[in-house]
Amino acid sequence: MTRPASDTPFAPGPLVLTAMILLAAFSRLLPLPPNFAPIEAIALFGGAYFASRGLAFLVPVMAMLVADLALGMLRGDTYLAYFTTSGYLPSLLANYLTIAATVALAFGLRGRVNGARVLGYSLAGSVLFFLVSNFAVWLTAFMVPGYPACSTGLLPCYVAALPFFKTTLLSTLAYSALLFGGFALLRGRLPALRAQTV
Numbered sequence: 001m002t003r004p005a006s007d008t009p010f011a012p013g014p015l016v017l018t019a020m021i022l023l024a025a026f027s028r029l030l031p032l033p034p035n036f037a038p039i040e041a042i043a044l045f046g047g048a049y050f051a052s053r054g055l056a057f058l059v060p061v062m063a064m065l066v067a068d069l070a071l072g073m074l075r076g077d078t079y080l081a082y083f084t085t086s087g088y089l090p091s092l093l094a095n096y097l098t099i100a101a102t103v104a105l106a107f108g109l110r111g112r113v114n115g116a117r118v119l120g121y122s123l124a125g126s127v128l129f130f131l132v133s134n135f136a137v138w139l140t141a142f143m144v145p146g147y148p149a150c151s152t153g154l155l156p157c158y159v160a161a162l163p164f165f166k167t168t169l170l171s172t173l174a175y176s177a178l179l180f181g182g183f184a185l186l187r188g189r190l191p192a193l194r195a196q197t198v
Helices: 012-029 039-049 053-075 077-084 086-109 115-139 154-189
Strands: none
Touching: 012 039, 012 053, 012 154, 039 053, 039 086, 039 115, 039 154, 053 077, 053 086, 077 086, 086 115, 115 154
8 A cells, every 4th residue: 555645754745834834933043022933833733734643743843943953053142051051951841842732732723724723723822832831930940030930939930921921822823824824825826735634
């Protein structure tokens, strides 16, 4: 039995999805507002459209890892500290686990993508990221510069992070609109992308 073309990573569908996710991930190298990132959007997009569940998990996680490493090399400072300071490790791991969890969440979008669902899943993914990432900061009692509330309790940690949640939600909505909307336009022009998952 031969596998469908979309099951191979070098078929047009997986290549287009991977390219779009990489472009979104590397947009973090642009001068964007703090915490304005495609993290949840690329996880939702990959989970919704990759036919291969393995690629759905692998591509968004690896794209973010490569972008994080590039940020660390180009900007140093805090970005580099994420990979060189043991205190940041639990938060870093929590972020990557949240990407994987969001991919799994997005399997519910497969074959059912529309504007309202993408909006709802974007909200759910942003809330998930907010809860998990700030729980990891609190759990490790790691002092976030300028945010001492995280060492005093879980609720103060969440309250101190609320301004970041707004940016996370806005960026997830913006990147989701670009990814899902852009892919919808491509699907209308390229027959190889018209399957529910590619």
